[in-house]
Amino acid sequence: MSLGYYFLLPVIFSFLTPYFKKLGSFTLRGSSILLSFILFVQSIAYTTMKLPQISQFSIKPPLGIAFVLDGYSLLFLLIFTFSAVIVSFYMLWYFKVNPKRDEARFYVFFNMLIAGSIGMILSCDIFNLYIFFEIVGICSYTLSAYNKDKLGLESGIKYLIIGSIASIFIVFAIMLIYLQIGTVNLGLIAQRFHEIDPKISVLIVLMLFIGFGTKAELFPMNFWAPDIYQGSISSVNGLFSSVVAKAYLFVFFHLFYLFGLSSKYMLFVMVIGAITFLVSEFTALNQTNVKRLFAYSTLGQLGILFMALSTNSSETVSGALFHLTSHSISKLLIFLALGILIHHLKSTKISIFGDFKSRFLTIIFAIGFLSILGIPPFSGFVGKILILKGFALSHNYSAIAFILLVSIVEAVYFFRLTAMMLDKKGTKRVVHVGFINYILLCVLAALIVIFGLFPSLLIHYTDLAANALINPTDYLKFALGVGL
Amino acid sequence: MSLKKTLPIKHIVLSILSSALLLSLLGLLMQVKTDLHKSVGDIFLNLNMQTATANAVTSVVTFFRGIDTVGEVTVLFLATSGVALMLSTSQRTYAKIIKQDSFILNVGSRLLLSVIILFGAYIIIHGHLSPGGGFQGGVVIATAFLLLFLANPNMDLNHSILTLGESLSGSAYVLVAIIGLFKVNMLLGNFLPHPVSEIGNLISGGIIPVIYVIVGIKVGSEMAVIVEYFVKEEHEKEIENA
Amino acid sequence: MLDFFNSTQSIHAIIIVGSMALFFIGFYGIATQKNLVKVLVSFDIMESALFLFFIGLHYKVGLVAPIVDDKTKTFTGMVDPVPQAMILTTIVIGLAILALGLSFGIEYYKLTGRNDISKMNELRD
Numbered sequence: 001m002s003l004g005y006y007f008l009l010p011v012i013f014s015f016l017t018p019y020f021k022k023l024g025s026f027t028l029r030g031s032s033i034l035l036s037f038i039l040f041v042q043s044i045a046y047t048t049m050k051l052p053q054i055s056q057f058s059i060k061p062p063l064g065i066a067f068v069l070d071g072y073s074l075l076f077l078l079i080f081t082f083s084a085v086i087v088s089f090y091m092l093w094y095f096k097v098n099p100k101r102d103e104a105r106f107y108v109f110f111n112m113l114i115a116g117s118i119g120m121i122l123s124c125d126i127f128n129l130y131i132f133f134e135i136v137g138i139c140s141y142t143l144s145a146y147n148k149d150k151l152g153l154e155s156g157i158k159y160l161i162i163g164s165i166a167s168i169f170i171v172f173a174i175m176l177i178y179l180q181i182g183t184v185n186l187g188l189i190a191q192r193f194h195e196i197d198p199k200i201s202v203l204i205v206l207m208l209f210i211g212f213g214t215k216a217e218l219f220p221m222n223f224w225a226p227d228i229y230q231g232s233i234s235s236v237n238g239l240f241s242s243v244v245a246k247a248y249l250f251v252f253f254h255l256f257y258l259f260g261l262s263s264k265y266m267l268f269v270m271v272i273g274a275i276t277f278l279v280s281e282f283t284a285l286n287q288t289n290v291k292r293l294f295a296y297s298t299l300g301q302l303g304i305l306f307m308a309l310s311t312n313s314s315e316t317v318s319g320a321l322f323h324l325t326s327h328s329i330s331k332l333l334i335f336l337a338l339g340i341l342i343h344h345l346k347s348t349k350i351s352i353f354g355d356f357k358s359r360f361l362t363i364i365f366a367i368g369f370l371s372i373l374g375i376p377p378f379s380g381f382v383g384k385i386l387i388l389k390g391f392a393l394s395h396n397y398s399a400i401a402f403i404l405l406v407s408i409v410e411a412v413y414f415f416r417l418t419a420m421m422l423d424k425k426g427t428k429r430v431v432h433v434g435f436i437n438y439i440l441l442c443v444l445a446a447l448i449v450i451f452g453l454f455p456s457l458l459i460h461y462t463d464l465a466a467n468a469l470i471n472p473t474d475y476l477k478f479a480l481g482v483g484l
Numbered sequence: 485m486s487l488k489k490t491l492p493i494k495h496i497v498l499s500i501l502s503s504a505l506l507l508s509l510l511g512l513l514m515q516v517k518t519d520l521h522k523s524v525g526d527i528f529l530n531l532n533m534q535t536a537t538a539n540a541v542t543s544v545v546t547f548f549r550g551i552d553t554v555g556e557v558t559v560l561f562l563a564t565s566g567v568a569l570m571l572s573t574s575q576r577t578y579a580k581i582i583k584q585d586s587f588i589l590n591v592g593s594r595l596l597l598s599v600i601i602l603f604g605a606y607i608i609i610h611g612h613l614s615p616g617g618g619f620q621g622g623v624v625i626a627t628a629f630l631l632l633f634l635a636n637p638n639m640d641l642n643h644s645i646l647t648l649g650e651s652l653s654g655s656a657y658v659l660v661a662i663i664g665l666f667k668v669n670m671l672l673g674n675f676l677p678h679p680v681s682e683i684g685n686l687i688s689g690g691i692i693p694v695i696y697v698i699v700g701i702k703v704g705s706e707m708a709v710i711v712e713y714f715v716k717e718e719h720e721k722e723i724e725n726a
Numbered sequence: 727m728l729d730f731f732n733s734t735q736s737i738h739a740i741i742i743v744g745s746m747a748l749f750f751i752g753f754y755g756i757a758t759q760k761n762l763v764k765v766l767v768s769f770d771i772m773e774s775a776l777f778l779f780f781i782g783l784h785y786k787v788g789l790v791a792p793i794v795d796d797k798t799k800t801f802t803g804m805v806d807p808v809p810q811a812m813i814l815t816t817i818v819i820g821l822a823i824l825a826l827g828l829s830f831g832i833e834y835y836k837l838t839g840r841n842d843i844s845k846m847n848e849l850r851d
Contacts, residue, residue: 004671007551008658011558015654018647057551057661058672063524063531065551105569112562119555127812131555134819138559138826142566145830153834154846157762160827161843164769165756167823168776171816175780178809179516182523203512227849288851498757502750513742516783525784525806529792532801540792540801544811556815563822570829614793619818683794703818710825717832 001042003055003067003122006077010035010115014108021104029092032107036084036114043081046074047461051468054478061481062185067122070475071468075321075461076121076250079328083242084114086440087235090336093434094235097343106146113139113239117247121254124479126174127184129251133170133215137163140244144232155231162214162224170211173204180204187479190258190472205261212255216248217299218306219276229295230348234339237291241298241335242328249302249324253309257469258476262312273306274402281409288350290342293413294334297372300410301327304403308387309469313394318466319386322458326371326379326451333444334368336437337361344431354420357428360438362421367445369414371452374407379451379458386459536678537612537689545617546695550672553695554657557702561654564706571713585636593635600628608700612689618696622703629708633715641712649705653698660691660698734786741782749775762831762841766824773820777813784809 013020013035020028046053052070060066069077087110095103116135123129141163145156178184180200181192193201214221229237256262256269277300284296301323308320341361345352353365367378374384384403391399433441451458468475477483528548529540537543545553604624611617632639664673678690687693730736748771755768784806792804835841 002665002671004551004661004665008554008661008671011554012655012658014558015561015651015658018651056670058547058549058664058670058674059531063527064548102569102572105565108565109562112558127815128549128552128555131552131559131815131819134559134823135555135562138562138566138822141826141830142562142569145570145833148570148833150834150837151849153830153837154849157827157830157834157843157846158849160823160830161765161769164823164827167819168769168772171773171776174812175776175809176516178523178812179780179783182525184524184808184812197515199512200516203509230849286851292851495758498754502754502757505753506746506750510743510746513746514739516742523806523808525808528807529801529804532792532807538794540804540807541810541814544807545814549808549811552811552815556818559819559822563826566826567829570826570833615791619814684796713829714825 001045003053003069004057005042006039006067006118006122007115009038010111014111017104017108025095025103028104028107029088029095032088032091032111033085035111036081036088039114039118040081040085043074043077046077051464052474052478054484056481056484060484061124061479062183062188063481065123065125065128066479066481067119068124068475068478069122070472070478071461071464072254072466072475073121073250073468075325075465076246077118078461079246079325080114080117080121080243083239083328083332084110086332086336086444087239089436089440090235090339093436094233094339096434101146106143109139109143109146110239113143114243117243120247121250124186124475125184126177126186126189126255129186130167130170130174133251134167136244136247137167137215140240143236143239144228146236147231147233151231153231155228158224159228166211166214169207169214173207173211176200176204176207185479186255186258187476187481190260190476191480193259205259205265208255212248212252213272216252217245217276217302219272219279219303222276222280222299225299226292226295229298230289230291234291234335234342237294237338238332238335241294241331245298245302246324246328249305249309253469256310257312258472262310266310266312269310270307270399273303273308273310274399275303276300276306277303277403278406281406285409285413287413289348290338290350290352291348293350294331294338297410297413298327298331300406301331301372304384304387307399307403308390311390311394311396312470313390314463314466314470315393316387316390317469318459318462319383319388319390321462321465322386322455323380323383325458325462326383326448329444329447329451330368330371330378330380333364333441333448334372336444337364337368337441340433340437341431345429350417351420353417354423354426355429356421356431358431358433360433360441361431364441364445365421366418367448369418371448373411373414377449377452379448379455382452382455533680533683535674535689535692536680536683537692538684539612539614539617541615542612542617542696543689543692546692546699547672547674550661550695553699554661554672557654557657557699560703560706561650564650564709567710567713571717585638589635593631596631597628600631601625604628604700604704608697609686609693611696611700612693613684613686618699619703622700623707625700625704626707626711630711630715633711637715641708646705646709649701650709653702653705657695657698657702660695664691732787737785737787738783741779745775745779745782748772748778751775760842760844762834762843763828765843766827766831770820770824773816777816780809781813 020031052068055067057065116132119132141156141160144159145152180196217225280296280299287293305320308316371378371380374380388400532540535543604621607616608618608621661672664675665671667675674690676690682688752768752772759765789805792807
């Protein structure tokens with residue numbers, strides 16, 4: 001299957017959605033599950049093939065646009081399609097308990113959110129990447145306003161305004177790049193980036209930093225993220241945390257290494273990441289809304305990832321990618337379980353963790369929390385220890401001390417939540433988890449444990465990804481269309 | 485306190501900040517060199533004869549950077565779905581407006597309707613020969629529907645036809661892209677014959693005019709839906725006020 | 727005097743100054759306006775400034791639009807077609823975002839009777 005289908009199939013499914021709806025809700029839901037399954041199985045098939053793979057449109061690159069899949073994008077492709085499968089099954093439950101919702105349009109936006117994120121990681125043309133950026137943008141604005149209540153619409157409007165500012169900066173940067181070097185192909189830009197006048201190249205980098213940094217939830221520009229999480233439904237939160245934020249992160253570091261900015265701006269990104277981590281974890285301490293709490297926790301984890309991914313050493317980057325995968329799975333687990341909890345208890349206050357009685361959900365939440373905290377034997381532990389090992393190998397002991405110290409803050413609120421769940425006092429309501437959700441949460445929890453116990457299963461792919469990220473010669477060869 | 489009220493301090497600070505930013509940006513942008521490298525557009529101009537399309541912008545939009553246009557059509561489709569999602573629940577419950585519509589306006593708008601649609605179709609079909617194309621023509625067609633709504637607020641568009649137009653044209657576009665993969669081994673490849681000698685004729689350029697017709701139908705129906713939702717919204721508010 | 731205005735450099739200078747002034751009018755609008763519709767219009771002003779900037783800087787004196795007709799038989803001496811194609815795409819995207827933003831605004835106004843973005847502060851702890 002050609003890589004182009006990753007975008008074209010969801011598009012055709014979305015265009016035909018009105019007719020699926022006419023055939024009944026079974027067809028509608030089935031089509032979405034089928035689509036995400038096809039994409040996921042295809043992504044697994046790519047793990048056995050020789051990388052990079054390329055799929056060209058109309059004319060050979062560097063003139064035309066192509067989709068290139070290398071080790072780095074393969075890891076993200078697996079994460080995104082896997083999350084899509086899980087969430088598309090989860091929505092079966094959601095629409096059963098909320099039958100009055102506009103189902104068909106949700107699936108349109110859901111499918112295109114995944115397709116747009118995949119397009120962002122595959123495209124090797126910066127203007128094409130901007131189009132996918134806008135597709136993901138429009139889908140996430142609408143999904144965050146999907147509730148159509150006051151909070152939902154407010155978050156949609158806020159997200160739309162912030163997103164428009166970010167996209168204006170990105171368009172400006174793309175225009176300056178085209179004016180300077182006459183191309184929008186990532187390979188050619190990477191080759192010629194040093195020829196740009198240094199002052200203008202600083203301007204371009206600044207604009208790209210503001211544009212993608214805003215969307216990737218970096219510190220000075222991430223004030224909006226908790227609001228968006230608070231206003232939208234839980235499954236969408238899970239998608240934002242495990243797919244959308246990761247897609248923007250991917251683009252941020254892809255451009256960072258391709259344009260050879262790592263030597264100049266490494267310290268800058270590292271410090272910004274550290275500040276993101278510090279500020280988010282401390283703000284998370286006194287949140288009383290669960291969704292905001294987990295939003296801040298997501299921001300904190302993104303801060304660690306920014307610190308570790310900017311280091312330009314393959315050990316740290318590989319560890320960071322491991323941590324990223326584990327974080328995606330854990331946050332998906334937490335947000336999906338949270339959706340069940342919020343549905344039964346009709347509240348988003350933090351006290352709901354003390355108000356429910358369900359041994360299964362308690363275990364699930366505990367696994368998620370401990371994995372994010374980095375406690376063995378869960379996958380978060382392996383990710384964090386690999387990052388710390390990488391920092392130790394490059395003699396960056398201050399970073400190690402910093403991460404460990406701030407992690408204590410993180411531990412405070414996660415242990416507080418766990419203690420609330422284990423507390424036997426007070427009136428507790430029994431929460432029943434449906435059959436589908438039971439299976440889904442078990443799958444996610446099992447993955448966390450498996451990756452924690454047998455990390456080598458995943459380390460193979462993260463090493464591949466880290467090498468492809470830091471040393472993109474293979475990618476450049478394909479993006480430039482050499483020998484096609 | 486009183487000083488703060490009389491002097492718009494925030495505005496003054498912001499305007500100073502904006503102008504400072506403006507001046508520094510100007511200083512930088514004046515140094516932009518535009519001819520450092522041969523741009524990809526110049527290469528496209530040289531290659532453009534092979535596509536047998538008289539309008540180079542059209543061949544770039546629909547062929548050389550064709551996947552951009554698929555994405556663009558998708559963005560428009562998503563925006564339409566978003567507008568429909570937002571404005572649709574109360575849509576069905578609105579009462580007919582009592583306001584009597586004017587006979588002259590009604591007949592006049594219907595007269596103009598055919599002319600406007602014909603003009604839009606002309607722009608779409610000649611997209612590969614002259615300035616214009618699917619997007620521009622599609623928007624012109626949507627203005628015809630806007631005119632109908634302005635003249636006759638009680639108008640109802642036939643939704644099933646619009647949905648059919650949207651879905652079929654969108655799917656047809658993707659199908660054209662996929663057929664290219666099988667025929668010329670390239671997604672969105674130009675699989676129809678496009679002899680260079682035909683350049684300037686109405687039937688020339690292979691799939692390029694086909695794509696622009698598809699895009700025209702798509703944009704026309706999407707924009708008509710958006711216009712309808714916004715116009716109906718306006719009337720609903722009038723009823724509430726009455 | 728007229729020759730001065732007919733040189734590529736002075737045309738570019740005028741376009742840069744004009745478009746950036748327009749850009750910062752939009753910027754000022756976003757920073758100061760509180761009405762959601764005005765904020766969205768400010769975005770459109772900023773985007774238009776960028777379009778003007780990009781298209782304008784690709785014009786050089788003596789070049790014509792990239793369309794062949796009976797007089798010009800070949801594709802030489804024409805302006806770069808790629809920026810125009812890119813701007814066409816960006817315009818449509820801007821339009822889509824504007825329509826979506828307005829529909830959010832309408833729905834929010836129906837629920838709360840407000841369209842002031844500085845008072846949208848119900849999302850907090």
